[in-house]
Amino acid sequence: MAELNDVDLIQAAARGDANALMLLYDRYNRLAFGLAYRILGNPSLAEEAVQDAYLQVWNRASSFDVARGSNVRGWLMTIVHNRSIDIRRRDIDHKPAHVALEDAEHLLSVPDVWRDVSATLTQETMRSAVATLPYDQRRTIELAFFEGLSHGEIAEQEDTPLGTVKGRMRLGLKKLRTVLIDEHPLLGADQDADGRQFRSEVV
Amino acid sequence: MNGVDPAVNDRRDQYFQELLGAAAFGTLSAAEASELEGHLATSAAARAELAELRLIAGGLALLSEPARPSIDLRNRIEHVVMADMAWMRPTPIGNAHGANGDANSGIVPLSTVPVAGAKQPTPLWRPYVWAAAAALALAVLSGIALDRLGLNDADSAIERETIAFDLNLPTPIPNLSAELVYDPDDQLFILETENMPPAPADSVYQVWLIQDGVPEPVGVMNQSTFAVPAARDAYQAFAITVEPGPLGSEGPTTDPFFVAPLIDEGASQS
Numbered sequence: 511m512a513e514l515n516d517v518d519l520i521q522a523a524a525r526g527d528a529n530a531l532m533l534l535y536d537r538y539n540r541l542a543f544g545l546a547y548r549i550l551g552n553p554s555l556a557e558e559a560v561q562d563a564y565l566q567v568w569n570r571a572s573s574f575d576v577a578r579g580s581n582v583r584g585w586l587m588t589i590v591h592n593r594s595i596d597i598r599r600r601d602i603d604h605k606p607a608h609v610a611l612e613d614a615e616h617l618l619s620v621p622d623v624w625r626d627v628s629a630t631l632t633q634e635t636m637r638s639a640v641a642t643l644p645y646d647q648r649r650t651i652e653l654a655f656f657e658g659l660s661h662g663e664i665a666e667q668e669d670t671p672l673g674t675v676k677g678r679m680r681l682g683l684k685k686l687r688t689v690l691i692d693e694h695p696l697l698g699a700d701q702d703a704d705g706r707q708f709r710s711e712v713v
Numbered sequence: 714m715n716g717v718d719p720a721v722n723d724r725r726d727q728y729f730q731e732l733l734g735a736a737a738f739g740t741l742s743a744a745e746a747s748e749l750e751g752h753l754a755t756s757a758a759a760r761a762e763l764a765e766l767r768l769i770a771g772g773l774a775l776l777s778e779p780a781r782p783s784i785d786l787r788n789r790i791e792h793v794v795m796a797d798m799a800w801m802r803p804t805p806i807g808n809a810h811g812a813n814g815d816a817n818s819g820i821v822p823l824s825t826v827p828v829a830g831a832k833q834p835t836p837l838w839r840p841y842v843w844a845a846a847a848a849l850a851l852a853v854l855s856g857i858a859l860d861r862l863g864l865n866d867a868d869s870a871i872e873r874e875t876i877a878f879d880l881n882l883p884t885p886i887p888n889l890s891a892e893l894v895y896d897p898d899d900q901l902f903i904l905e906t907e908n909m910p911p912a913p914a915d916s917v918y919q920v921w922l923i924q925d926g927v928p929e930p931v932g933v934m935n936q937s938t939f940a941v942p943a944a945r946d947a948y949q950a951f952a953i954t955v956e957p958g959p960l961g962s963e964g965p966t967t968d969p970f971f972v973a974p975l976i977d978e979g980a981s982q983s
Contacts, residue, residue, distance in 0.1 A: 528794045535787060540779035543786075548777040557786045558872070564790050565899060568797070584771035591774060592739050601872065608739050609746040636775040654738040655773045661735055676731040683734055686769050 516582035524571035531568050538583060542590045549594040549656050555601060559594040566593070581629045595658035608658065631690070639689040647682030650675055729759060737766035785905075788938060793901060796932070796940040872898065876951070878973035886910060893973050895945050902951060904939045912955055919961035921969070923950040933961045948975050 514522070514533070522530035542563065546556035566589050574585060599605045640648055653659045653667070661679065665672040732749045735741050741749065753760050876893045891906040904920075912918050917935070921928040922943055931941045934953065952969035956962040 528791070531794060532787070532791055535790060539787065540781055541774065541777070543782040544777040544779040545774045547780055553782075557782050560782060561786060561790050561793070562898065565793060565797075568794050584768055587774035588767065588771050591770075595739060609741050609743045631772045631775060633775040636772045640773075640776060651773070652776075654735070654740055655770060658738070658740055660740040660742065661731070663740075676734070679734045680730060683737070683766055683769060687765060690769065690772070 517576050520567075520571050520574050520582050523568060524574070528568075531564065531571070534567070534582070534586070535564055538586055541583075542586065545587060545590050546594040549591070549658070550598055550602065552602075555597055556594070559597050560590060562597075563590040563593045583629075591655070598658055603658075605663075608660070635690070635693055639686055639693065642689050643682050643685055647678045647685070650678040651682045651686075654679065729756075730762075733759060733763050733766055736763055737770040789903065789940075792903070792936070792938045792940045793899070796901070796942060872896075874945075876902075876973045876975070878951075878971060881968075881970050891971075893951060897945070899942065900944050901940055901942050902945070904934070904951075906937045909937060912958065915958050916955050917958040917961055918953050919956040919965070921952045921954065921965060922948045923952060924948050928952065928965050930961060930963065933959070945975055950974050950976075 514530070516534065516537070519530040519534050523534065539560065542560045543556055546559040546563075547553060550556045550559060563586065567586060574582065596607055599607055640651075643651070649668075650664055653664050654661075659667065661672060661675050664670070665675045668675070729749065729752050732741065732745055732752075735745065736749055753763065873894045873896050876895055878891070878893055880891075886908065888908045889906070890908065891904065893902065893904045895902050902922075909918075917933045919933050920931050920939055920941065922931050922941070923929070924947060926949070929948075931943065932939065933956075951973040952965075953971035954965045954967045954969045956966055
């Protein structure tokens, strides 16, 4: 079973195969724990977040829809991230929880081109991409992602106008998108000026 | 005047663009989430953009330095999943596959083997629980309570409740330690033990939850960790007895050697 790919494993987990879930744990526990620890700064809370996330994966494995273009690693890390932020706001920052877009989940479908990009992202690629951002944009994105701060909370913490924070976030994400596609070996040459249009056969 | 001012539409588009960024990071307020959901329902472009942004946000996870969690984390997850499976798929008495599971199922061995059966009143149980609760307070105050496992760091389990228990063993067991915790988020009891000896020959440790004085069998403890999903408030006590193996009994046939009252002290004294 160890040779199965992530999608095979998540589908096996959806059928109730606990071995499959634990193989996913073996593959990604260090990444998951590293993310949770970065967000929470406390190993016990980080383990709580990772445990909760894997149990959520176990309970929701059947909802993973490969046809919508997501990838298992990204899906898992999103769950770990959300759970870590929930715990951080509850136990560390004592702030109200954010609200997930549960009702919209089924509407989202990843554009074909991003399936390749997201599935092949590496730590080096991501670090290089983030390093291209101006400091303010990078900091805004990191505050949102690793500290779970809303636009308003970032504005308050950084003593920056709300509109400026929103602009930094928007521009930073837009630039990241462009850089990541530029860096992708198969896709970079096929994008347009906005980095959003690609040849249809590139999937 | 017909139509909408284009400037209004532009501002509206920009507003939702900003919300998409926050949505990708999961940092929306309830009002923003509600607004954005309405927009997503009508805008394919917004849906595609959010899906992209989420992947980018997911990629940010790679900026973290991978780190190794404790070995126990894997065990805890595995045991909770096993307990969940056992809970969802009870094995009837007399039709069980044994403690190691079906070798052909592809499922790892169960940590718990649920025992189905009717609740059987045990008249002596209720007094025992109250007596245990009273004895427990003394035990804790005098430092007799067992050492807790170092499964987590000292500041662990902030939200999990550690439940005190009373242990009555015929003979002392060297280095035995145990911890019973309740996770309110997952509504899960987790008992971790260390240096727990095997049950006597042809016997098993069977776990019970006591409701209205009636012990309800919730599984057989085959490993050092036992987990069972249950609503804490619905029960008076968590207990373990030694029962005939390998499946245990429908009702306890011996006195519990482990009892954790689940009713708060104030309630038990009133």
